[in-house]
Amino acid sequence: MGESRKLAGRYRLLNPLAAGSVRLAFDESEHRDVTVRELRVPAELRDAALQEAHRAAGLRHASIVRVLDVVIEDQTPWLVMEFVSGASLEQTVRARGPLPVAQAARVGVCVLSALTTAHEAGIVHGRVEPGNVLLTPTGRAVLTGFGFPSLSMLPSADLWALAATLHFAVEGRPPGQVPAQGADPLRTLIRAMLHPAGPPATDVIRETLELLAVSRPLDVIIGLFGPLPIPVVAAMGLALIEQLQAREAFHGGIQPGNVLIDDRGRAHLTPLLRSGTLPAYTAPEASATLAADLWSLGATLFTAVEGVPPSPGAPLTRAGALAPVLFRLLSGNPLERPTPDELRRDLQSVRSTH
The missing domain is CATH 3.30.200.20 (Phosphorylase Kinase; domain 1)
Incomplete structure (x- = not known):
């Protein structure tokens, strides 16, 4: 030619x-x-x-x-x-290694938004893969490869392929038969999207990716900076109880890895994505109730203020005015735990006195 x-x-x-x-x-x-x-x-x-x-x-x-x-x-x-200036995701990862979680999440936000627009127009891409995702110098991800026959694929096939692409972004390899393990929200989301039962709802995927694009998990923050100040933990508890009540349903996965802290310091609870709850954050009765979620919330706040998860007989050395609140939340008897309204009142009191 x-x-x-x-x-x-x-x-x-x-x-x-x-x-x-x-x-x-x-x-x-x-x-x-x-x-x-x-x-x-x-x-x-x-x-x-x-x-x-x-x-x-x-x-x-x-x-x-x-x-x-x-x-x-x-x-x-x-x-x-x-014409779009930039390198493909495949080229970038092979040259520089896997992307940080926040950058991979931003890629996911862009590609999911593109796919949503296509699906609403009745178009299935059918070729979502690292080589068809371009990363521009400004940080925007764009999806190429539209215009080829999709061979009657369903939109869910594009979501599976997006998950495989994000897996490549953070692991440097396709998922194969064994997707990457890890309790962090992005890998949990990827596994849920790859699950044979089908992906979570698109709104759940979008919400999680958008949070991860601008936030860091609480367990990462604790690992980097150590225990958090009492008023910060009280404010976190207030934000989480508000979101928990807004759900009007059992969450079942409240733990530091599922709590994201955005750039303004506000806490966000991610949806549960088939990962379950780690033992240290599972209520002793292991029931699907609000009281069980409150116990998990208490264990999460305990970790935030003490730097380690609760264990039998573990002392509260940093909790200060939070200690009575945490004792009630972590009661082995669900009936002795505070109601959401009582918890909100107690946390507001702790925050106002610091």
Whole structure:
């Protein structure tokens, strides 16, 4: 293929990109760089592929590489796409190693938003993979590869592929038969999305990724900085009890790894994603009740203020005015634990006195 060749009399082909499957080109009509890709499909799928490509050209989203044109040259269809400067997720991880959790979560936010827009338009991507996720110099992730036949895949297939892509982002390898273990929220979310029973609701996935993109888990913060001040822990408890009551359902996974602290210091409780609760944060009665959630909340606040999870006979050396509150929350008798309203009153009192 000569360097001077043009498609449709306007797209001058330049150098290959992405191992030769995509070429840089110059649109002489609009005076801009574009990328072009030959749409290689079996003859029997050609009409369906062209229809899919034209539908993809209607997608508009900041994290979607736009299909600008679909041209036929010598009976061969070509996709003309927006040029985006950046390296693929695959290239980035292979060159620099796995991404930090927050950066991987930001990638997930962008790609999930792009997929949601496509799914609402009735389009399944079908090719979500690290090589089709581009990371721009500004930190935005964009999804390319639209316009190819999806072979009647369901939207859930895109969510599974997104999970596998995020797994590659944080582990440097595909999930294979054994996805990465770990109690942190991102790996827990990835495992839930890869589960044979199907992914969690899209809203749950989005909420978790958005929190992880700007927040750090409480257990990481404790590991870095040690026990937290009493008023900070009291404020955390107030935020968590508010969110717990808003759920109006048993959570079952309240523990430091599922509590995210954002850049303003506010605590957020992530949804439970099939991970269960670690033994140190499981109420002794192990029942699916609000009282059990309150015990787990008490164990989490204990860890935040003391730096270690509770254990039988463990002393409270740093809790100060929080100590009576924690004793009640961690009672072995569910009837002796405070109600949410009582807990809120007690935590407000502790916070106001410090």
